[in-house]
Amino acid sequence: MGRRNKSKFAILGLLSTEPMSGYDIKRAAEASIGYFWQEGYSSIYPNLKKLLSEGLVSNKVEAQTPGPDRIVYSLTEKGWEELKAWLMLEPEPEPVRNELLLKLFFGEHLDAKHQIRYLEKARVANEIRLKSLQSIVARLKSELPDQSGLPYWLITLKFGIHTRTALDAWFEETINDLKTVVKGSGSKPFTKFVLKAADGGKNVE
Amino acid sequence: MGRRNKSKFAILGLLSTEPMSGYDIKRAAEASIGYFWQEGYSSIYPNLKKLLSEGLVSNKVEAQTPGPDRIVYSLTEKGWEELKAWLMLEPEPEPVRNELLLKLFFGEHLDAKHQIRYLEKARVANEIRLKSLQSIVARLKSELPDQSGLPYWLITLKFGIHTRTALDAWFEETINDLKTVVKGSGSKPFTKFVLKAADGGKNVE
DNA sequence: CGATTTATATATCAAGATGATATAGGTGGT
DNA sequence: ACCACCTATATCATCTTGATATATAAATCG
Numbered sequence: 001m002g003r004r005n006k007s008k009f010a011i012l013g014l015l016s017t018e019p020m021s022g023y024d025i026k027r028a029a030e031a032s033i034g035y036f037w038q039e040g041y042s043s044i045y046p047n048l049k050k051l052l053s054e055g056l057v058s059n060k061v062e063a064q065t066p067g068p069d070r071i072v073y074s075l076t077e078k079g080w081e082e083l084k085a086w087l088m089l090e091p092e093p094e095p096v097r098n099e100l101l102l103k104l105f106f107g108e109h110l111d112a113k114h115q116i117r118y119l120e121k122a123r124v125a126n127e128i129r130l131k132s133l134q135s136i137v138a139r140l141k142s143e144l145p146d147q148s149g150l151p152y153w154l155i156t157l158k159f160g161i162h163t164r165t166a167l168d169a170w171f172e173e174t175i176n177d178l179k180t181v182v183k184g185s186g187s188k189p190f191t192k193f194v195l196k197a198a199d200g201g202k203n204v205e
Numbered sequence: 206m207g208r209r210n211k212s213k214f215a216i217l218g219l220l221s222t223e224p225m226s227g228y229d230i231k232r233a234a235e236a237s238i239g240y241f242w243q244e245g246y247s248s249i250y251p252n253l254k255k256l257l258s259e260g261l262v263s264n265k266v267e268a269q270t271p272g273p274d275r276i277v278y279s280l281t282e283k284g285w286e287e288l289k290a291w292l293m294l295e296p297e298p299e300p301v302r303n304e305l306l307l308k309l310f311f312g313e314h315l316d317a318k319h320q321i322r323y324l325e326k327a328r329v330a331n332e333i334r335l336k337s338l339q340s341i342v343a344r345l346k347s348e349l350p351d352q353s354g355l356p357y358w359l360i361t362l363k364f365g366i367h368t369r370t371a372l373d374a375w376f377e378e379t380i381n382d383l384k385t386v387v388k389g390s391g392s393k394p395f396t397k398f399v400l401k402a403a404d405g406g407k408n409v410e
Numbered sequence: 411c412g413a414t415t416t417a418t419a420t421a422t423c424a425a426g427a428t429g430a431t432a433t434a435g436g437t438g439g440t
Numbered sequence: 441a442c443c444a445c446c447t448a449t450a451t452c453a454t455c456t457t458g459a460t461a462t463a464t465a466a467a468t469c470g
Contacts, residue, residue, distance in 0.1 A: 003427095003428065003429055003430095003454075003455060003456095004429095004454090004455085005454080005455065005456095006302070006304060006307075006455090007455080007456080009307075010307060013307065013310070013311045014396065016311065016314070017394030017395070017396055018394050018396070021418095021419070021420090022419075022420065022421090023418065023419050023420075024419095028394075028396035031396055032310070032395045032396045033306075033307060033310055036301055036302070036303040036306040036307070037301075037302055037303065037306070037307050038300045038301075038302065038457090040456085040457060040458075041419095041420075041421075041422095042421085042422075042423085042456080042457055042458075042459090043455085043456065043457075045420065045421055045422085046421085046422085069419080069420095069464095070418090070419070070420095071419085071420075083311070083314065084314055084315070087308055087311060087314055087315040087319070088315065088319055090322075090323065090326070091304035091305040091307075091308050091323055091327075092304055093304075093305075093327070093330065094301075094302045094303055094304055095243045095427090095428085096241055096242075096243075096299075096301075097211070097241070097242055097243065097299045097427095098241040098242065098299055098364075099211060099296035099297055099298075099299055100296040100298075101238075101241040101242070101361045101364055102211075102214075102215060102218065102238060102241070102242050102296075103292055103296050104357055104360050104361055105218070105237070105238055105357055105358065105360075105361045106218045106221065106288070106292060106357070107354075107356070107357035107360070108353050108354050108357055109221070109288065109289055109292055110289070110292040110293065114292070114293055117295075118295065118296055121295070122296075122298070125298065140395075144391070144393060144395075146390055146391045147391040147392065147393050147395075148313050148388045148390065148391060148392055149312075149313050149392075149394070149395060151312070151382065151383075151386045151387075151388070152309055152310055152311070152312035152313055153310065153395050155309050155310075155312070155379050155382065155383075156306045156309055156310045158375060158378070158379070159303075159306055159372075159375055159379075162371045162372065162374060162375040163368050163371050163372060163375070165371065166367045166368050166370065166371030167364075167367065167368060169367060170363060170364055170367040170368070173363070174360050174363070174364075177356065177360065178356075178360075181356045182356075183353045183356070184350070184351035184352050184353050184355055185351055185353065186349070186351045186352040186353060187352065187353055187354075188349060188352050189222035189223050189354075190222070190237045190345075190349075190352075190354060190358050191219065191222055191223070191233035191236055191237045208425075208426065208427095208456095208457065208458060209425090209426085209458095210425080210426065210427095211426090211427095212426080212427075226447095226448075226449090227448075227449065227450090228447065228448050228449075243427095243428090244427095245427085245428060245429075246448095246449075246450075246451095247427075247428055247429080247430090247450085247451075247452085248426085248427065248428075249449095250449060250450055250451085251450085251451085274435095274448080274449095275447090275448070275449095276448085276449080300456095300457085302456095411470105412469105412470100413468100413469085413470085414467100414468080414469080414470100415466105415467080415468070415469095416465100416466080416467070416468085417464100417465085417466075417467090418463100418464080418465080418466095419462100419463085419464085420461105420462085420463090421460100421461080421462085422459105422460085422461080422462105423457105423458105423459085423460080423461100424457100424458095424459090424460105425456100425457085425458090425459105426455100426456080426457080426458100427454100427455080427456070427457095428452105428453100428454085428455080428456095429452105429453095429454090429455100430451105430452085430453090430454105431450100431451085431452080431453105432449105432450080432451080432452100433448100433449085433450085433451105434447100434448085434449090435446105435447085435448085436445100436446085436447080437444100437445080437446080437447100438443100438444090438445085438446105439442100439443085439444085439445105440441100440442085440443085
């Protein structure tokens, strides 16, 4: 089997804040959980139908005076139960894939110019995100000081601020390192080194 | 279309270090790039066949005196070119999905006991990884000081050390926060707040 | 006023990624 | 003989996702 459908619960979670259409869900996801969770239309619309058939959401068509019809979904009682039950399940660590690191790992076959360009571009994107997170924290605290969800929103925002600040330091350090790389003459692969390590090839989880 | 096949290049990269079987590739991936890139058998074996049909790798069967036959794959000249061409393509930012953060974001519907348990478990795993990275750095520097790949291996290891150190601070801060959460009385959703922001709903980046 | 662009809104597809599972030979212990 | 474990290859069903299609209506522009 594949893995369990987590998009389903992200959508349930977003609908728990207020009734929304698929289009709304996409925009709300980008604006709220977008820093650590992405959902596209291709997962939202099929999942809304699935959730409907499972009785976890209900829908009704809203005709708009300006613009096309909207199909607005709301959590049912059963949907709330499902959401709360999911919250009580131990979260699994998500697999990470970082193409930048993969390219740097095989960096002996790529010139420093390319490497530094990749890093500088990623660094700028990281700084923009970091500033955005910081400004959202400031605005939340001043504009929505008394909302029951605030402590939890701040926790996830701080996660981004902590890790992205550390990332920025790594970018600076790494760019400097790459400007003065002196290559060794050996050609032993890293893989063999680690596999033959003291733990007998087994790595710590 | 889906996205371009990146497993293919991870496998090419690993094979560039030395000829390996599918089983070797899995173990080598875990031991070397496993901290930022995962490959399972379900992607390795089909991709090896694909790479073979594309002429990017060659293979030969090795009978083992103890144990079953091995199919050992090597990079061809064409495979080397493909790998180097890929290294020169700008890496795309990978989408991040963090189930722990998703559950904390909707944390007002979950008791603090569960939340703290999740965080403490994740923190322990993070600390183990961090220590493992630090010891690998130390061992690499002392045991393989003159390898041409060393600067690049260290770069990726330092990435993990930087971000996981920051993560550890966030865990401590967050666990302390959750022990003294005072919930507000309001119930405005975060989503609406951000969507109505000055940038008109568009987020940076 | 007609043309193009932009925003709203729903939907589907092909390709890629992945946890689970199947199969099988060999080794070592009890 | 049986069980547990390691090596080794392979496939499936499900989930995930970038790209694309379709349609309405508002906004921009020459």
